[in-house]
Amino acid sequence: MRIALLGGTGDIGEGLAVRWGRDTAHELLIGSRDPERAREAADAYRETVADHGGDADIAGYDNTMAADRADVAVLAVPPYHVVDTVEAVADGLDEGDVLVTPASGMSRDEDGFSYNPPGVGSVAALVRDATPDAVPVVGAFHNLAAGRLADLGTELGIDTLVFGDDDDAVDSITQLAEEIEGLRALHVGGLGAAPEVESLTPLLINVAQQNEGLHDLGVRFH
């Protein structure tokens, strides 16, 4: 499968790239607005995987070309770049492709982080509204601490929550998630489940900041 990581030069993009690069044979397309930066990141990720004994198929492109070539595109961009990124790549998304949103909307004050969704109710709803109808949107990969994901020396042992209105797309992303060693994918419902999942992101940051010895936190349901 060909997986595009749009905004893949950022930390969550790096984490997913090196994990899939080490643990699977998928072709990984790092996207950026600046294709030169994407190529540099792809080289670095390939080297990281090689340092851990893997041989990853990773290359860099501009976001539009990465999305055009991919079967699955992950929106690994900050929430305030979600809409412009989707608009930039929409023409390259074909029927049958799947768009994945891992972002949460947050605000911060002296008490810590809070969930601060866009007016449509969630980042996932924002993505859904901006995406062509024929392309299913799936939420996944929230709540993975990027630093831990990118450190291939760390075992994960955590869960990711997958949601969406298209069952086939949800199953396909669930499978991709579980191909990452130590990551368990759990279903949580349709796109209407987005606010509760996206709310976990600020919660994890607050818990990590307020309790000694906890950092790069993930979550396990049991």
Place this chain on the structure above:
Amino acid sequence: MRIALLGGTGDIGEGLAVRWGRDTAHELLIGSRDPERAREAADAYRETVADHGGDADIAGYDNTMAADRADVAVLAVPPYHVVDTVEAVADGLDEGDVLVTPASGMSRDEDGFSYNPPGVGSVAALVRDATPDAVPVVGAFHNLAAGRLADLGTELGIDTLVFGDDDDAVDSITQLAEEIEGLRALHVGGLGAAPEVESLTPLLINVAQQNEGLHDLGVRFH
């Protein structure tokens, strides 16, 4: 310490009563609007603890008397009874007492459960507004599956999140929580952190319903 479980004939009250009853020497006051039901529940909980080799100090009262005698009162009532319960017991809460809210507001449709907080933003904020200013409000014990809590044969191995604006009160409830075997208490901030914590409750229910082999779910941050 004397701990009142207001609405303690319900499932979360039962779980906390038998756990504290087995694992600590605290005096437990089961509250109900009907003191006869409270006494019956107290007898049953005492018997459960005895079946597991413990000797618990548990008695039944009406909610008002339970709160009046207690140092800590847990609002183990459904969210739509939070305000009337607080109003019924307010006169019995003294300065230095702590009121604990474990409830979440939820709605349900064909897609599952969603977080549906009251207009003031969270159940905890609703409790804060209804409670005398001198009595600190602490959120805790959300996200403990009641059935698992009440089953003393089950090891917990899960976390509870504690939040509130009064540091001493938060510390006191943190300590009470950690006296339950297998329960770890983590800080998450002030009362402003309530929505993200209360949101976990519907999320856990949805995850349990949609994934085979998962039920009575708790959560572990790591």
